Amino acid sequence: MVTLDRSAWHTRSAEQTLRLQALADRLYAELGDSAFPTGRSNSGLGWIGFYTNSAGIAILSRTPRAEKFFIDPTGRSWGRERAGDGSFEAIDDALVAAPTVEVDLVLATEEPPYTLLPDGSTRFDGPSEVSEMLDRLLAEPFAQHIKGIDRSQNPQLAPVVQARIDRVAFFALVDSVHVRAVRLRGFVRQPSAIWHEDALRVAAREGRAEIHILLRGGETYTYSPHQSPKARKYQMDAHTRALNEILKAAGVESPPVLSAADAHMGLVHLFVTRPQLEKLFAQRDPRILSVDVNKAMAEPAGKLPAVSG
Structure with a gap:
């Protein structure tokens, strides 16, 4: 989280919003590839949130465009997918070890109803609007960072779709309205009851x-x-x-x-x-x-x- 202008906490106006966005844009330009293009937030009150790497931290330490910066204390409450079950951290850790990871995307479909079977598996009791949701997801600018989706492997139109993603896609998917969850392939909420x-x-x-x-x-x-x-x-x-x-x-x-x-x-x-x-x-x-x-x-x-x- 970066404070761009402390004085902006006290007022809010269209003019100030444009001014703060210009400040943010200049900082992002200075950071370049060190500021991830996805997962950004702007309070409109003088501070912004984004993901960066060690090179970005070095830039933030010396640039006059950042009055203050620190690890975002509210980050875990942002995003649609962070359920507190370790799934977010599992993907984050996997992306430290490799540039891409295999995940299951739980699409934000309305259908279908489903049943929890006695063996612990899930039986979907009908098809869902997977194709339409995938079309909307893959039309997003960050979709070029999502690979490996094969619709032919999902003839039953189950709302859980396999894909391969990098960190740019991950940060976008966390906040995407098109998914309810993103989980590392094979992730279990807790291995043992x-x-x-x-x-x-x-x-x-x-x-x-x-x-x-x-x-x-x-x-x-x-x-x-x-x-x-x-x-x-x-x-x-x-x-x-x-x-x-x-x-x-x-x-x-x-x-x-x-x-x-x-x-x-x-x-x-x-x-x-x-x-x-x-x-x-x-x-x-x-x-x-x-x-x-x-x-x-x-x-x-x-x-x-x-x-x-």
């Missing part, structure tokens, strides 16, 4: 436990708010069906009604009996990312009332 054994100890001691189950999510999973209402509903429906299946298999006959936020995330909070919890742990459903227990219950306390079911 987390099953907290404390839950079993609480249930053995108290006869029941309050637990939280979080799903791994399907191929198109994202917790980004940048989803169409229809796509968001399909994600909520897929999570709700999967959680209900998992809980009923564990003997929970009446799974709780999920809030919209929990359904979107794939999260459920509930009390379960000891037999239900033991069955849940014995099954180890691949769709589950983690099972945790209410930490307050993990400490010895007064005996909880009995629970039927």
Whole structure:
């Protein structure tokens, strides 16, 4: 993040916007190829954000066009794709080791509905508008940095498309309205599910436990708010069906009604009996990312009332 003009924080006008853009353009011209052309931002209040390399840092250290610069503290909140699951960092690290990387582009389609299968895979229950979305994506100026898209390899029109990208494309795709996520090929949100054994100890001691189950999510999973209402509903429906299946298999006959936020995330909070919890742990459903227990219950306390079911 670079401060171009501290005094600009206090006012905003069309004239000032043009002046600040001219300042930014002059700085970008000085930086040349050291300032990536994609992933830029302009506050309109005297500071800009962009990606640069070590040569760019050297230029920023001596140029009078930058009053101040520092690592952008807000960068993780920008972009449509940064879900906090390590997918962004995985691509970033891979691009340090190689100029291009193989990725899966999760296109920002509305369709199709989908199902999380018991083996952990995703079944798309119909075609999606992949061709139209790809046409819009490949018409973008940065699309020359996207290689390897083969439409013939996607006859079912699934919204996850394989591609090879460089860093310029990556920084653009993070903010693109045409994608919901960009993931390194083969990336898994978390390689191994987390099953907290404390839950079993609480249930053995108290006869029941309050637990939280979080799903791994399907191929198109994202917790980004940048989803169409229809796509968001399909994600909520897929999570709700999967959680209900998992809980009923564990003997929970009446799974709780999920809030919209929990359904979107794939999260459920509930009390379960000891037999239900033991069955849940014995099954180890691949769709589950983690099972945790209410930490307050993990400490010895007064005996909880009995629970039927």
